[in-house]
Amino acid sequence: MKRTALPWVRLLPAAALLLTGCHPGHRQSALHTAAEASGEIARLWWAMFIVLTASFVLVMALTWIAIRRRPRTDDSPTTTVGWQNRFVILGGIAFPTAVLTWMLLDSLGTSRALRQPPEGLRIEVVGYQWWWDVRYPEHDLAIANEIYLPVGEPVVIELSSADVIHSFWVPNLHGKVDMLPEFPTRIVLRADRPGRWRGQCAEFCGRQHAWMAFEVVALPREEFDAWLAERAAARAALAADTPPANDAIARGRDVFFRESCHTCHPVHGTPADSLIGPDLTHLGTRLTLGAGRIANTDEALARWIADPQGLKPGNLMPDTPLADADLADLVAYLRSLR
Numbered sequence: 474m475k476r477t478a479l480p481w482v483r484l485l486p487a488a489a490l491l492l493t494g495c496h497p498g499h500r501q502s503a504l505h506t507a508a509e510a511s512g513e514i515a516r517l518w519w520a521m522f523i524v525l526t527a528s529f530v531l532v533m534a535l536t537w538i539a540i541r542r543r544p545r546t547d548d549s550p551t552t553t554v555g556w557q558n559r560f561v562i563l564g565g566i567a568f569p570t571a572v573l574t575w576m577l578l579d580s581l582g583t584s585r586a587l588r589q590p591p592e593g594l595r596i597e598v599v600g601y602q603w604w605w606d607v608r609y610p611e612h613d614l615a616i617a618n619e620i621y622l623p624v625g626e627p628v629v630i631e632l633s634s635a636d637v638i639h640s641f642w643v644p645n646l647h648g649k650v651d652m653l654p655e656f657p658t659r660i661v662l663r664a665d666r667p668g669r670w671r672g673q674c675a676e677f678c679g680r681q682h683a684w685m686a687f688e689v690v691a692l693p694r695e696e697f698d699a700w701l702a703e704r705a706a707a708r709a710a711l712a713a714d715t716p717p718a719n720d721a722i723a724r725g726r727d728v729f730f731r732e733s734c735h736t737c738h739p740v741h742g743t744p745a746d747s748l749i750g751p752d753l754t755h756l757g758t759r760l761t762l763g764a765g766r767i768a769n770t771d772e773a774l775a776r777w778i779a780d781p782q783g784l785k786p787g788n789l790m791p792d793t794p795l796a797d798a799d800l801a802d803l804v805a806y807l808r809s810l811r
């Protein structure tokens with residue numbers, strides 16, 4: 474039989490697919506860890522990867538040898554000899570038992586190491602199709618699709634869902650935890666260093682599951698406190714009904730109420746308080762729009778308001794056709810909410 478030249482070439486498409494996981498930023502990777510918990514998980518992963526790869530290579534080598542052996546002739550003896558029995562007992566029973574027992578014990582040990590007392594800053598995260606409501610109850614603060622936390626301190630994230638089952642996952646910091654409609658769960662995160670990572674819903678939850686992402690930003694304590702203080706000052710200004718900085722913003726606020734945006738989106742200090750969509754009180758500081766769909770810029774925001782269904786088909790915000798001037802004013806208003 475003629476051998477195909479370079480059979481390895483056929484493996485290239487598969488290798489290329491695998492390589493798509495090698496994003497240079499490693500902002501969403503369980504192997505580029507920035508916390509003790511994710512470090513434990515990565516260690517277990519590597520240990521299993523190495524031991525199981527070695528077992529796989531060994532089994533394949535033995536299979537290869539068996540295939541290549543000269544076939545028995547009919548009159549060869551069929552009784553097994555001592556060394557063959559020992560080989561089956563060691564290789565077929567003792568070795569797999571040892572490997573599986575080690576895997577079980579190491580996994581249990583890792584789970585234990587991941588258990589943390591629920592002490593520290595409290596943050597509530599509620600999953601919605603297809604975005605994340607994020608609240609700091611001790612600071613009367615509500616944002617969406619991003620979580621700011623202080624470096625080096627445990628942060629207790631209390632998880633639940635407003636509709637279907639979602640799953641909270643920031644691979645650089647920790648494992649996955651399900652978010653269930655009527656049964657609160659929690660996870661304790663502790664980032665070892667400042668940074669920005671990407672989280673992702675890890676439980677298929679409907680059409681836009683893939684665009685149910687969020688950002689985690691870990692700041693040194695002083696910067697985190699400054700971030701909280703800036704948000705509190707912005708809310709105080711809204712609550713005091715401070716006049717808008719310019720006419721466009723004032724007109725934009727009117728558009729917001731005229732176009733019924735307030736029937737779904739809360740804004741602090743205004744009559745808008747129904748939580749069907751994300752809280753927009755601090756929208757101007759948001760890193761992304763649409764749970765990671767696009768970066769938050771003036772142009773992107775205008776695009777989102779005019780055509781959320783084009784950007785994220787099936788999401789629960791309707792398209793709102795607006796005159797150009799109204800749209801520009803509305804963008805000015807929303808971007809002024811810092």
Ligand SMILES: [Cu+2]
Nearest residue numbers: 639674678685
């Ligand atoms: Cu989800």
